[in-house]
Amino acid sequence: MRQLILNIIDFFYKPFSKFVPLQTFRYLACGGSNTLLDIVLYSMMYHFVLHKAAVTVLGITISGHIAALFMSLAITFPTGFLLSKFIVFSDSNLQGRIQLFRYFVLVGICFLLNYLFMKLFVDYLHFFPTIGKILTTFFVVGFSYLTQKKFTFKTKSIPLP
Secondary structure, X not given: OHHHHHHHHHHHHHHHOOOXXXXXXXXXXXHHHHHHHHHHHHHHHHHHHOOOOOEEEOOEEEOHHHHXXXXXXXXXXXHHHHHHHHHHOOOOOOOHHHHHHHHHHHHHHHHHHHHHHHHHHXXXXXXXXXXXXXXXXXXXXXXXXXXXXXXXXXXXXXXXX
């Protein structure tokens, strides 16, 4: 499966090879696909599963647009990690459990950023929730790429004996 995904992405990379490094293109392809999945899942959860209604969990009421964030995250967290680990940053020599922990921390920060931007766009600026989600995504994606490259999946230099 990994090789099939790489073959497809690398096939489409050829026209962009003079402008974008391969790793960045792979991140855009994988991250873009996972982000598109996230937006579609978010919209489906918000409109068709939650019917735009608030949800009460353990006595805490969560607005529908925020609950949909949690629901889509349950699917896009594992897909995002696997794509990053095996497709985009496969040259990282950090242990998988360290990568997973760092990815979890990163996703937590990104989720917080998503939450704050969604509150801003939907609750304060009164944007439609799906539009707010799309705008939020643009801000969070740049932060996520830099953090994954420089922290989560970095390549440790191995000292020579």
